[in-house]
Structures are given as structure tokens and as C-alpha cells.
Amino acid sequence: MAVCARLCGVGPSRGCRRRQQRRGPAETAAADSEPDTDPEEERIEAGAAAVAGAPGGRGAGPQPPPRCSLLELPPELLVEIFASLPGTDLPSLAQVCTKFRRILHTDTIWRRRCREVLHRYRHILGLWQPDIGPYGGLLNVVVDGLFIIGWMYLPPHDPHVDDPMRFKPLFRIHLMERKSATVECMYGHRGPHNGHIQIVKKDEFSTKCNQTDHHRMSGGRQEEFRTWLREEWGRTLEDIFHEHMQELILMKFIYTSQYDNCLTYRRIYLPPSHPDDLIRPGLFKGTYGSHGLEIVMLSFHGKRARGTKITGDPNIPAGQQTVEIDLRHRIQLPDVESLRSFSELSRLVLDVRERLRQEQQQQQSGLEDGEAGGRQSPREPQRGPAQPGAELPAEEVGEAGGAEAAGAQPGQGQPFVLPVGVSSRNEDYPRTCRMCFYGTGLIAGHGFTSPERTPGVFILFDEDRFGFIWLELKSFSLYSRVQATFRNAEAPSPQAFEEMLKNIQSLTS
Structure with missing residues (x-):
């Protein structure tokens, strides 16, 4: 539930945390041992019982309409009501009374909010292979706090096979309220900028950068290409020119594809174990x-x-x-x-x-x-x-x-x-x-x-x-x-x- 609350942008109940910080140990212990209903709740319930149980109450003439309170609604109906509220309102609602706080701990509410916040992007979590000519690749899409982030995993520099994998972010989706989200391209050296993700089908999606000028470097394409070679190969262009001369044209293709960050990804699975x-x-x-x-x-x-x-x-x-x-x-x-x-x-x-x-x-x-x-x-x-x-x-x-x-x-x-x-x-x-x-x-x-x-x-x-x-x-x-x-x-x-x-x-x- 804590992870789901983070997706809603509220985290743990912040108002409750501040109130607990003002309490002393004795007050905290007393609060933890308080009954499940507060005095206001008891007064409403007692009043409702008195009206229902008065002599001749229902047959002695016109009666005022009974007072209705949210506290009198069944818990199942309260779950439906609370699940429709904005996530930022839930911490304040939890401070109203013990009954509300207890209902707001229901997993059903938070599972539904997860689905609402992630909405159509929930299908892109997992491993993917980008379509970059013959080169392929490995993309891992994960939830990280208020973001869905696509990490491109790269092998270590040749020939150190025992070194850990390298990885860099290609895109991120900023999760917000009311089924809205902002897609940002993370490629380049000028920080996050506007991007777009299209869900082609359940096991395929594509990305596109809407601000490719953020990928530019002051030295132009030549500096950008040299920087890319240095990051991907750990060597300079002069070092690898003679050894890989036939591949430089195809390398330029993969570089250009990443440069514009306009790629299609197809889902892959890890092999089952026996x-x-x-x-x-x-x-x-x-x-x-x-x-x-x-x-x-x-x-x-x-x-x-x-x-x-x-x-x-x-x-x-x-x-x-x-x-x-x-x-x-x-x-x-x-x-x-x-x-x-x-x-x-x-x-x-x-x-x-x-x-x-x-x-x-x-x-x-x-x-x-x-x-x-x-x-x-x-x-x-x-x-x-x-x-x-x-x-x-x-x-x-x-x-x-x-x-x-x-x-x-x-x-x-x-x-x-x-x-x-x-x-x-x-x-x-x-x-x-x-x-x-x-x-x-x-x-x-x-x-x-x-x-x-x-x-x-x-x-x-x-x-x-x-x-x-x-x-x-x-x-x-x-x-x-x-x-x-x-x-x-x-x-x-x-x-x-x-x-x-x-x-x-x-x-x-």
C-alpha cells in the first residue's frame, strides 16, 4: 500500500505524521489504544437509536427525516466513495475519525488507484528489445516512485565480461492524478524534455522525442558522435577506425536512431527455470x-x-x-x-x-x-x-x-x-x-x-x-x-x- 500511495503523490499520511511528531510518548500510546469510534460517532449512533426506539416513534404522526451521516454507510460503500477521491485528499480524510482511517487501509482502494494512475502505461513494465537494425538491445521498464522509467542496459566495455552492466535512462513517465501523465525524453545532455509514447499493442510500443534540439551539443554532430563512441565503446574514433571501418556506417545508423530516440520495442521474457x-x-x-x-x-x-x-x-x-x-x-x-x-x-x-x-x-x-x-x-x-x-x-x-x-x-x-x-x-x-x-x-x-x-x-x-x-x-x-x-x-x-x-x-x- 505504501508503494501505491507514492504513486498517488501522497506517500504516508503527512498530516498524521506531523500530528504524531507533536505528541509525547504518553499521548501516542493513548492514541494507539483509543476505541474504534470517537465521541461524535457515538453521539450520532446513539441519536439514531433513540429515534428508532422511541415509543410510538414510527406511528405517532409525522416525523422529521432522519439525519444521515457517512458513518452510517456500509464499509463497502465507503470504499467505493473513497476510491473515487483524489489521492491528495486521502491523508486529510484519514484524520476525520478512526473508522475512516481503518477503511483507508483497505488494499482495494490502493490497488484501484494504482490502476488509475498507471492506466494504459501499466502494460509497458518489464523487459523489451528495441528494433535498431541488427543491433537490438535490452530495455528494462520499472516503476520508481512517481515515475515509470525506461532503462537501457548496456554490456561492459570490451573485453571485461565480469564487470557489471552499464545502464542509462531513455525515457520516463511522470505519474499524476486523474489519469494524466507526462512523458519525458531523457536522451541527450540537456536534461528531461518533452516526448511521446505510443502503445502499438500489448507487447509492442514506440517512443519519440518531440524536442530533438535538446540532444544537440555545442560542437555539433561530430562532437556528439565522438561522445557517443566514447560512452558506448570506451574508446575514441581514432582508436577503432581501422579495426571497425566496415561497421562505422551501420554504427552511424544506430547512433542516429538513438539520437532522435524514435524507436519501437517488442516484449521479451526471461527463460523459465527447471x-x-x-x-x-x-x-x-x-x-x-x-x-x-x-x-x-x-x-x-x-x-x-x-x-x-x-x-x-x-x-x-x-x-x-x-x-x-x-x-x-x-x-x-x-x-x-x-x-x-x-x-x-x-x-x-x-x-x-x-x-x-x-x-x-x-x-x-x-x-x-x-x-x-x-x-x-x-x-x-x-x-x-x-x-x-x-x-x-x-x-x-x-x-x-x-x-x-x-x-x-x-x-x-x-x-x-x-x-x-x-x-x-x-x-x-x-x-x-x-x-x-x-x-x-x-x-x-x-x-x-x-x-x-x-x-x-x-x-x-x-x-x-x-x-x-x-x-x-x-x-x-x-x-x-x-x-x-x-x-x-x-x-x-x-x-x-x-x-x-x-x-x-x-x-x-
Whole structure:
């Protein structure tokens, strides 16, 4: 109720607080122990009873009309009356008598006032992905006192994946009385100014700045662009020009979109969690070569895990499934000295891929035989003793079994080192891992041309970090969990989450 009162602009009963400050301890104790009715209330009730109970009262001739008081109305009717009053009047009303004060503590009144104040903007609370070309993004809309604020969450500066997320306000809605609200654009360096929000539908809305001159800087567009690069990349234009020359045109597009703060947002949900998940699903920050850090959503789907890009780049846009992990096929890494050889790692991964191909062929052959000669079940592949690179049955995926299978003691991790020749933006990766699985990663040319899935290795380091070795690219991506807490981001059902994944992927397909 206190939060709802803040939304109404009144907070706790200010008049009552001042009266309590003037009281001494004895007066406060006496006030707390007073009966539920005051003398005026008792006088009215007694008078009403005397009129009703007088001898021959109702049949002795004309009687004056009975006096009517709000105190005589049923509590349910008083709740309806009080809920229609302005929020600024409620603290004064609470000082009238104990009965009014007690009724004004009814949650129904404050829940209704919350709905009235938030009115149509209540649907935009939660997580959203902006439509900024292939780049996407992460917007968190929350209630903060008298405001609804849209915070844009940004990854740390490359390559520090373990650093906390950066965030900045893009817009805010000032909540007021009588279903009115003021929308303000927070972008730029000259403070809040007039903006507009349009609710397209329940899971989509757009923002527009009505005073883009507030985004101007004294040095003109060149200074503004340099400032944006410095804030977003942590580097100057000269530092990144040669390394990112092909992307500068697209970067100007995303800058211009943010510059005018005219964007469309689509709702996203956090992935649901299940007791048998390998680790807790959620959002992670990851390195993507020269593209910097990006945000990925890790979710579990039976015996597979998927990493969906919430932010993207000119090669693989936001919404695409960047990695897929086959939890049925563990990869047992060799000792550290053998692991330093890229050719050895490549042999292990390609061996698992070949086994998968043979299994698929055998299953397809079994299905065809069953169609031709009855209900013959698919043939199961023969499994020999576990060797480095061999996949393990799905029931052996547990943490303790993984450590033992990897040659480490239970409760300890297996030593890990990147093979020679594998590039990494962050050399400060963990030197022990829990277990590894076969997976595939999505690669494509500039503009998402010729996309294909290539084999790789998923490395689970701990509850909050994992990595992926892209075999064809000879590169390593390190992912670290986003530790921020997001409210109003749970999917209403598993089906709604799956539908959300399909929707954001179809936008960039």
C-alpha cells in the first residue's frame, strides 16, 4: 500500500505524521489504544437509536427525516466513495475519525488507484528489445516512485565480461492524478524534455522525442558522435577506425536512431527455470571478436540448450540463435598438454559430429525399415568404453559424474587451457571447467549472408560463466551472467516463452 500511495503523490499520511511528531510518548500510546469510534460517532449512533426506539416513534404522526451521516454507510460503500477521491485528499480524510482511517487501509482502494494512475502505461513494465537494425538491445521498464522509467542496459566495455552492466535512462513517465501523465525524453545532455509514447499493442510500443534540439551539443554532430563512441565503446574514433571501418556506417545508423530516440520495442521474457537444468538460465554477457560484448539469453529445452542473441552485430543480428548445445553428448577433454594442440581438439569435436551423423542415418534407416516392414524400432548405436571425445549417455550428465568422467576428483574441476592458435578477446578466462558438450555455432558474412552452423565446444566453468570454442573460426567466446534483477519479466507460460523466441528470430530471418 505504501508503494501505491507514492504513486498517488501522497506517500504516508503527512498530516498524521506531523500530528504524531507533536505528541509525547504518553499521548501516542493513548492514541494507539483509543476505541474504534470517537465521541461524535457515538453521539450520532446513539441519536439514531433513540429515534428508532422511541415509543410510538414510527406511528405517532409525522416525523422529521432522519439525519444521515457517512458513518452510517456500509464499509463497502465507503470504499467505493473513497476510491473515487483524489489521492491528495486521502491523508486529510484519514484524520476525520478512526473508522475512516481503518477503511483507508483497505488494499482495494490502493490497488484501484494504482490502476488509475498507471492506466494504459501499466502494460509497458518489464523487459523489451528495441528494433535498431541488427543491433537490438535490452530495455528494462520499472516503476520508481512517481515515475515509470525506461532503462537501457548496456554490456561492459570490451573485453571485461565480469564487470557489471552499464545502464542509462531513455525515457520516463511522470505519474499524476486523474489519469494524466507526462512523458519525458531523457536522451541527450540537456536534461528531461518533452516526448511521446505510443502503445502499438500489448507487447509492442514506440517512443519519440518531440524536442530533438535538446540532444544537440555545442560542437555539433561530430562532437556528439565522438561522445557517443566514447560512452558506448570506451574508446575514441581514432582508436577503432581501422579495426571497425566496415561497421562505422551501420554504427552511424544506430547512433542516429538513438539520437532522435524514435524507436519501437517488442516484449521479451526471461527463460523459465527447471530443476534439471544444467545451470540456472538467464542473460549473459559474451565476447564476439571485434564486435565487442553482446548480451545472450541462455535457455534450456529438454536435452538441448540455446543461446539467443539479445544484442547483435552486422554479421549475426539480434534474435538469432547463436549457439546450440547438445546435452546428450559430452566431450571428454584430454589432459592439459594434449589440449594445447588445436588439431587434437578438432579431432575430438569432429569425431563427435561424425558419430551424430551416423546415429541420424541409422535412425532414419530404422524409420524407413519400420514403414516398409511393420513397426521395427530404430537401431541403437553401439557404445564402447568412454574415450577422449566420446559422448556419454544423457543420464551421466550430472556434475559429480562429469568431474569423475573428466579425470578429476568429485567436487573439483578439470584443468582447462585454450589450444594454441585459438584467439580470445579475454585472456582472463577460468583455468578449470566442470564439463564440456558438443555444440554448434552460427556464423555468417556481413549482412547475415550465407549463414551456417559449424561445430564447436561448450565449456561450463561454473554457475555464472561458460565459454564456446568456434572450431572453424578458431576463436573463443567467454560468457558471464548478468547479475541485475529484473521484475515483470517472467513468461506467463512456457508456450509464451517459446512463441517469443520465434517472434524475435523471425524479425531478422
